[in-house]
Amino acid sequence: MLISERMLGALNEQIGHEYSASLQYTAIAAYFDCETLPLLSSHFFDQAEEEKEHAHKIIKFVLDTGGKVAIPAIPAIPAPQNTFQFTEEAVGLSLAQEKKVSAQINALVHIAKDENDYTTEQFLQWFVQEQLEEVSSMEDLLSIVQRAGEGNLLRVEEYLARKGGKGAGFKNLGGED
Ligand SMILES: [Fe+2]
Numbered sequence: 001m002l003i004s005e006r007m008l009g010a011l012n013e014q015i016g017h018e019y020s021a022s023l024q025y026t027a028i029a030a031y032f033d034c035e036t037l038p039l040l041s042s043h044f045f046d047q048a049e050e051e052k053e054h055a056h057k058i059i060k061f062v063l064d065t066g067g068k069v070a071i072p073a074i075p076a077i078p079a080p081q082n083t084f085q086f087t088e089e090a091v092g093l094s095l096a097q098e099k100k101v102s103a104q105i106n107a108l109v110h111i112a113k114d115e116n117d118y119t120t121e122q123f124l125q126w127f128v129q130e131q132l133e134e135v136s137s138m139e140d141l142l143s144i145v146q147r148a149g150e151g152n153l154l155r156v157e158e159y160l161a162r163k164g165g166k167g168a169g170f171k172n173l174g175g176e177d
């Protein structure tokens, strides 16, 4: 195995964190679909898919290093928040989640450096950059939501439409509406 047991344990934990982030974004996407805000829904649906890809990226890396993938037990993953009073609460929670993941990635980089593990350190650079982008775009979305106000959420939908949102995330899965 190319990485230490300590590094492997930390990466396996991160796989759980990425799935947990994916579940939270799925719950937020469902909430927005329910509120008839299709572009917000599909935006968060896409975020959920991205978090799953992050988990897959780490799984592939662990396998490449000859490490054993051990997805953490489900009880270790808290249930996502499914209901929100305001849009701002859901987007605010998303920003807090992205900041938390950034701290988790930084902690992994710290372990890699501590172990003189340049392979993992280099692998993690993609995640460092990705987190910068995700925190920054979620900050933008939060300020758009705050500026529009809860009574004017169609403006947020327009903003996402201009950004090229597709809408109807769950409906893209096919089946009946
Ligand atoms: Fe992620």
Ligand SMILES: [Fe+2]
Binding pocket: 021, 051, 098, 101, 134
């Ligand atoms: Fe993310």
